Amino acid sequence: MKKLKASLLTTLTWLLVLGFFFPVGWMFLNSFKSENDAASIVPKIFFNVDLASFQRLSERGMGDYLLHSLASSVSSTILVILLAVPAAYALSIRPIKKVQDALSFFISTRFMPAAASILPLYMIFKTLHILDNISALTLVYAAMNLPIAVWMMRSFFSEVPHEIVEAAQIDGANFRTEITRVVLPIVIPGIAAVALICFIFSWNEYFLATLLTSNNAKTTPPFLASFVDGRGLFLSVLSAASTVAALPVMIAGWVAQKQLVRGLAMGAVK
């Protein structure tokens, strides 16, 4: 009886999981169909594999958009980490007065919609001629992710036992030794988790990318959105484009699941 109940529950779980995953799996399948098969009114589960859609993507220049996405995501992530790690270190290991003020300031900037600052930034970037340029995206993505990064990093740093740091300081360890020998080894996985999350947010970002780029620095999400006006049959090529766009983050997320969970849950609870 108990066994039956357990296997029923497992079956139910799998049904729900597969149903939930279905749109992604369907996107996968559609990307390998011919346009006619993809547009079939009765959904086709069995079909002849047709790679034409992927070919059409490279004809439409998707490679460039992927490169722009990669460049802006990687550079903004590096910038965020460079800024957030020292700040989080100061906030948690060497707390100063009004730490909470600085912290709440950081978090409150995340509550502020992009709407608040995007118009002046747009004008400034236009004047500086870096509109439609990767560096503009890098800056705004870094600003967008900084609060969350500081917040999560702080919780990873507070995992470093206070006594160890103090002992090292008393023993006369200089700042560099303290960082490289004592603190960094403990927080490296945390930094990786935060970097991954910042990368995902930047890679997937659509609103700012639409506003700040047009041709030279257009990233993948606005390119995908341009399919909305597509004429004729386009489901297969759209699915192929979505698959290619989503795959890097999906694989990174699958591989680094543990870090991802830790980053989210730690930042959240600690």
Next chain:
Amino acid sequence: MTSITPVELKARHSKIAKKNVWLSRSLILPALVFGIVLTQIPFLVTIYFSMLRWNLLMPGQIGFAWFKNYETVFTSGDLIPSLAATVGITTAAVLLSLACGLIFALLLDRKFRGQALARTLVITPFLIMPAAASLIWKYSMFDTGIGVINWAVTSLGFQPIAWSTDYPMATVIIVLTWQFTPFMMLILLAGLQSQSKEVLEAASVDGAGPIRTFQWMTLPHLRQYIEISVLLGTIMLLQVFDPVAIMTKGTGGTKTLAYLLYERAFIGLDVGQAAAYGVVTVVLTLIVATIALKTLFKVFMAGGNR
């Protein structure tokens, strides 16, 4: 290390303390300055812009309009529906994804065959690019001709449903719920797994059924995780733009504040008015968020504070 006297130790301590203050400030400064330059100062400039009469189509006629733009914002009749759309979509998506996330978290917390694979599949919608998710749902799921959902609906003998035109609100909420369920699930699952197994076993030995155990032990334990996931979900969803822009273009009561601002500024080309909308959006968001922040910090202070 040679032995040191207590007096020396105290001296070292105070020296370190002095150095610490200086060091801490210089470590936090770059991030602080960066944040101020890219978010706070532009916001002040937005307030200034909102006082201007400035339309990009008429570049020669820039001048002070004072509160004219705000008058337009409050009298044009766009603001209230937009606020309602934002709050409605956010609330519905947060609650639904929380419910779905809790169900998945409970189901995935058990040991069963392929547990790791199942979890991997469930978190995928959170990883997928939101623009891609909106497009995939719009065309391969909801489309009246080629959408799978409508194929299922018609196979059951019903009329196909034109989701994104007839039920735009539901369409946007379904897609957002799908995207945010994994996020809620991850946080709640972390909460479930931090629950002490012994206590649960003791409860079951004492004859508490699964429902009572859930109600009296698991739910109170999950409370702070639920609060956090609701707050973080709210922050992200209040600024929602992608599915609105891609699936409905703001029709049928789905014109959120973010989309309204985009429309005003980058389609309407009226900088002054868009800035006024921006300022009002920020104020409204901050009101909603302050309530959230207060709760957040309550949990935060009780948690990992040194």
